[in-house]
Amino acid sequence: MRKLDADRNAGSISIEGLTRRFGAVHAVDGVSLDIRAGEFLALLGPSGSGKTTILMSIAGFEYPDEGRILLGGEDITWLPPNRRNLGMVFQRYTLFPHMSVLENIAFPLKMRGLGRAEREERARAALRTVRLDQLGERRPAQLSGGQQQRVAIARAIVYRPRVLLMDEPLSALDKNLREEMQIEIKHLQREIGITVVFVTHDQTEALTMADRVAVLDHGRLQQLGAPRELYEAPQTEFVAGFIGETNFWSGSAAAAAAPGEAVGVRLEGSGVMPALAVSRVAAGDRVRLALRPERLRILPGAAEGVPALVTEAIYAGNATTLMLEAAGGQVLRLRIPAGAGLPEAVAGEAVTLGWQAADARAFGVAP
Ligand SMILES: Nc1ncnc2c1ncn2[C@@H]1O[C@H](COP(=O)(O)OP(=O)(O)O)[C@@H](O)[C@H]1O
Ligand SMILES: [Mg+2]
Known part of the structure; x- marks a missing residue:
């Protein structure tokens, strides 16, 4: 044996x-x-x-x-x-x-x-x-x-x-x-x-x-x-950036949160948006938000979210990639898979962006 x-x-x-x-x-x-x-x-x-x-x-x-x-x-x-x-x-x-x-x-x-x-x-x-x-x-x-x-x-x-x-x-x-x-x-x-x-x-x-x-x-x-x-579920900012495509956005935690908990993040130049805390954060701590391009959504009409301008729309058959500029000059990349019936947008259009807490990861930044 x-x-x-x-x-x-x-x-x-x-x-x-x-x-x-x-x-x-x-x-x-x-x-x-x-x-x-x-x-x-x-x-x-x-x-x-x-x-x-x-x-x-x-x-x-x-x-x-x-x-x-x-x-x-x-x-x-x-x-x-x-x-x-x-x-x-x-x-x-x-x-x-x-x-x-x-x-x-x-x-x-x-x-x-x-x-x-x-x-x-x-x-x-x-x-x-x-x-x-x-x-x-x-x-x-x-x-x-x-x-x-x-x-x-x-x-x-x-x-x-x-x-x-x-x-x-x-x-x-x-x-x-x-x-x-x-x-x-x-x-x-x-x-x-x-x-x-x-x-x-x-x-x-x-x-x-x-x-x-x-x-x-x-x-x-x-x-x-x-x-x-x-x-x-990347555990470090390095992994989030190295594996696949990621948008990074700096901000601060609106409240304290333990690892894996939802937390509001006050984004530079924008409002408070939801995320999952990767590490423990205290209210006011600097964080970096990691957002996958395919998890960003264009919200309908008057919904609350992040206002942004579409600077470019790139059609590639299986998906369309939008380049966006959000408040505060933050540049974002958003991907809309073809055939999923998701809302699209064209260059020059003003849109509102949103995401669920589960789609955004907040990494604590060493002070
Ligand atoms: N024999 C060596 N003498 C001096 N520096 C070395 C030697 N082997 C590796 N290094 C250094 O160690 C680091 C890691 O190298 P390496 O293991 O070859 O990395 P990777 O395979 O990931 O490219 C690098 O900075 C490299 O320059
Ligand atoms: Mg090698």
């Missing part, structure tokens, strides 16, 4: 208080993160936010200044890379140009001392998994970028690692191929039931592929959650 549990958790990763400094730069700053066995986890953040450093620490190519890393419950912080049994795929394909595709894939098995027949059999199976069965005899240069990346994936999974680490593996591919590969990698991950830690700076890629996403900024974990949680 105990053995079974151990196997089931073999691919889990716990990162505990990971810190890595380069001189004065905190590349990773006290990150704690539990990754479940069999989970697809994306590390998402802008360039320089510490994604690669975290991945390299899991792989064993970087050692932390503080904290530790557990794999399947075992402390691997100081274990050399070749004893961690992890697969890795990088942005560039890093295939050996003078070897055939099959030889490339079989290479890690050769390093591990497996016999020729078994190497060949396993390499062919891995090639089938990435759907390149027919191309085993070719050289890497005779393959497209997408095919080369598939070979790199096959080589990374051929020795059946518990975890596959991928650092921006699709960023060298063009958009169509990238989207195709996103779905393919996701299928592959489900099929072989492997834990994947996937680094990307592309939010769409992270939301499309991952079970959960860890959002990083300046080496700090901002939020860990399912794609829907991150979009609908």
